[in-house]
Amino acid sequence: MEYMLRNWYFFVWLSGDHIVEQHVHNLDVVNWAIGSPPVEALAVGGRQWRVEPQFGNIYDHFAVRYRYRNGAVVVSMARQIDNTQPLVAESVIGTKGRASAGRIDGQNSWKWExxxxxxxxxEHAGLIASIRSGNPLNEGRQVAEATLTAIIGRMSAYSGQAVSWDFAMNESQLDLTPPEIKAGGYKLGPAPKMPPPASGNAELT
Known part of the structure; x- marks a missing residue:
């Protein structure tokens, strides 16, 4: 148990997997650009690099197709594999061009100078300034929506099924807490066995 707590990142019940812990920030940007969270996720994922037991039970790659209510489709990819091209970015393609952070190519070309x-x-300066001005920022809703966006992507990758926003919000009974821990309390000692989910075989709850 102590190993899990000290290496929380590698265990789904503590970190949510890297799509929720890290890639959530990119998904937050996409939701902001579109103006709403997605209605459905269909994903694949797995472990091909971090396969040893010390790396817990999280995946090392995900690819998700998100569908949005306005008809937009987002292809989201995330991986944590050594010796691969590093890239953390978002790009939005529309009928009149393409936009990424600091740049627009197309009909209304623009570049941040x-x-x-x-x-x-x-981010800290903006937060402090908002408090001092009497108009404090409250992005709790966006944070929650970005987190659930990542969660339905993970649920789809684990189960192999499309997962809707409505299912996750209104029907899912998912609880990632290991049964052994819930039954015995949070005690230090031998960790329960936690194999990584086999993509397409995890029960959708």
Missing amino acids: GPNPNPYEQ
Whole structure:
């Protein structure tokens, strides 16, 4: 149990898998660009690099097709595999061009020419300024929607089935807490066996 707590990232019940822990930020940007969360996810995923027991039971790659209510389709890919091309980015393609962070190519071409501040400093500066102005930022809804966007992608990859937003919100009874831990309490000692989900074989609950 202590190993799990110290290596929480590699265990689904603690991190949610890397699509929820890390890739959620990219999904948040996409939801913001489209203006709403998706209605459905259909995904694949698996483990091909981090397969040893010390890497817990999370996947090392996901690919998800999200469908949105307005007809938009998003293809989302995430991997954590050594010696592969690193890329963390979003690109939106429409009828009049293509947009990515700081650039638009197409009918209304544009490129950001201003300063490039540290984003981690900027997010704190923006939050503090909003509080001081009396208009504090509250992005709780966006955070929750981005998180569930990632979760339905993970649920689909594990189960091999399309997962709808409505199912996750209104029907799912999913509880990632290991039964042994719920039964015996949170005690240090030998960790319960937690094999990674076999893509397409996990029960959709």
